Amino acid sequence: MGGTDDGEIFKSLMPCDPSKIPNVPVTDYLFGFLKKHLHAVADNPWLVDVCTGKRVLFGEVEELARKVASGLARRGFAKGDILYFVSYDIVNIGILQLAVWLLGGATRGSFQIEQPEEFRRQIDQVQCKFVAVDSETVQSIKKAIALADYECTLINVGDSQVQDTLEFSDLANDDGTAFPGATDIDPENDVLFICNTSGSTGTPKGVMHTHKNIVSMMASFEGKFAGNGYDESMLLTSGNFAISIFLVSCVYLAIGNTVYCIGRYKKEEYLDHVLKYKPKKMSLYPYISSWLARSAELQKHDFSFLKEISLGGSVMDPTTMRLLQKGFPDAEITTIYASTETVAVSIYVKRPELPQFGYSPDGEEMVSSGILCPRIQAKILDLETGKLLGRNKLGKLHIKGMHFMKGYLVEKGKEPNRSCFDEEGWFDTGDVAFFDSTGQLFVRERVSFMFKYYMHFVNPTEIEAILQEHPAVQMACVIGVPNKETTNLAKAIVVLKEGNTVSEEELLKLVADKLPFYKHLYGGLQFADSLPESKGRKLDRVAILKMYS
Template structure:
């Protein structure tokens, strides 16, 4: 991989990629993914990556917002890419072979004798990677991560490995989670590389293929999201495969039900399913679970991290077992949001702590727990879905007077987006009409799987802010 990344880096230089440029990848997981990431970062370029199921409109927005001059695509993404307008890309490449696109396979024939790591890279300030995280405004924000941010996660992992070797005992890991997501890229792909693990990479989840791969490759470590753990806990397919090689399972991306976690652990003959806590803004992680503790805790802060619980209204610092907003500070906290200084300043407090937007507390042992989210994001299978984005689409329908979108609890997916609709007078529209209207305009994780409910009015504060808690209480049942 090192040799191939050197060759690819030299090829990208020849094509004009320079320090400070942005290179976008739109692809499912492939073996080439980490090679390109390493190649571009050696130049001092910024890597960004998007969901390969993004719609043409989403691709257009993300490419324009990121300012990507170069893009690498998987063949099945090309149709949506070409349908996207105003892309602003200088050069396009492809994993594989497609007419009109330069194949990255040609990069691997490049002479690497001129390879060099750009010595002017500022590891603290230069952006190595940029992951897009949805916000309550509905438009995804680019989270800027420096080389130092990323390396700090690996340093923290070294300390944890010394304290709790159980987290790193397995030598064969599963590269199932998407590499365009912070969890899959940093905590699975890169962390497993720097800890010298074998990583079995697959492009997408397929129930039987997932189980067959565990059996065939004797996978020992699984990094999963709650819907996949729910699958392990309840699917009858599991009984058809030998999963005895699995020695540890880690959950992230969304909160895992303790009941589901224990069911999965029992089925796999494990003591626990471990879950920590992190955000894109913390380079994927900020808390880790101690071995043998309860599954409902997110654990202790990572080494070198500081955490505090603050009353959101009074700003008072809270003590043990007192509930407030979790705020964190450390070398893994992002540089900020790309081209959004206002949002960046609103996210950081006066002491440089990141406002996580999550409500929680810590106990007398220093273990942290989350009890609710301030933020209004819906979490579907670990993906973030912004209600405002769906509301903007719904409000564009001629029969819709106003709308609100909430998450409906679902054991398999976490939450499903549900629309609460006030129709315009004398307009005839069905729930199916609106579901189709939205689903044709968004990527799969944003579809209105929770359905549509028609109401007389949407409760709001005098300021116009939607009272989502009231809506969830009244319409949030499955």
């Protein structure tokens, strides 16, 4: 593929009419869109918690949300307030969030097994008056509130009674008379949702999204998801606090399709959920898909009901992608590049002129991250000089778009931190990437995860992809172990498939035979029973580095 020495600003290849972005609150957009479909889907479920069987029907959603909003308003919740939630519940949290948004408030959720000190930090930031809990999280939250010396109303959204809490059922049975009606919401500036980053590079940061961010993103894809019918159900593995479940549940509420949510992901139960609910679509993190692609169970069942599998969260290696394509031959498998801060940036679109696999400028086979989403611009800057690069040149990816975050939460009432944006509005993704000659984006790795061997940059995922080609390997993680002479030495931690064996020497040779000298595993190779995940269900490279360096 030919390159160019000229720098380039890349734009979306997807058509989009900017005049079609309504300047309305999210709930107006969602409920207005849903009304077009309600005649056909009123008796269908919107959200289903596959672990408990709890569900809520499309025909119930708006009225229930207004009742809960009335119950909250009756107890003092007002425009600009923030509801914090730490619970495993899916359905009641979904309704509670809609109620808060109707009142002009915002929501922030958290990973359920943080320490009380971290809960306290997040509660201090949002200065919340209400916290949603369940029987498993309430004690940690009470400790956090005591540490903060703070008064909060605890709302129990779980299925078991919890002492000294307001039961969700009391809100759901409100007579609705305290609902204030239309709230004066400024879509461009008023915050709707504060989601936490995964914490892979440090303490989780609160990412602030406005009504306009989310409506803009949804309106960009209106033509894609409108009119697809009402049997396009999606199975999600993300926790209720993640940006992915927030976005998918909003989109699926608008279009009248069901979201099956796994609030408590357990590997050994995953395929049972898939086979029971038979979703048309699945969304997977590469960390989960790496196991799934190599599972012997794929050959034992008929998965022809699956029509689409979307992968996001981190870089996908070619071997795992091909194994998934073989294991799910009836499903189109696509990749999405997104982040908590920017929402969707690019998506792979199956077209004859857009190959799903390609090669980096230095010869590494990679899986496409797709073409830029509507209203997104991108540029690639040289890692050392900052010079604007053209096609087929590796550098740091910067992007600009209409649905990016307002900024990082500092604390309620203060201006958000926008230090990751430059004066022209470009967002520094921290990722190394390139655009090929067709205009497709290929994301290689986070800059912070790459390391140097002498003067050579080493990409961990490239070595991991080679290791995962071996039929005995379930998963691999490569880290840079500090070394005074070379700067770093590449070391691999490998998880084998159950019942399989392979020697360290064989895997070291596999890498040495396929990659140049500076990517060899001079730091050695170590076997492990499992690898830790971050709160966002990605490989926790920070923890792995601490454990094995």
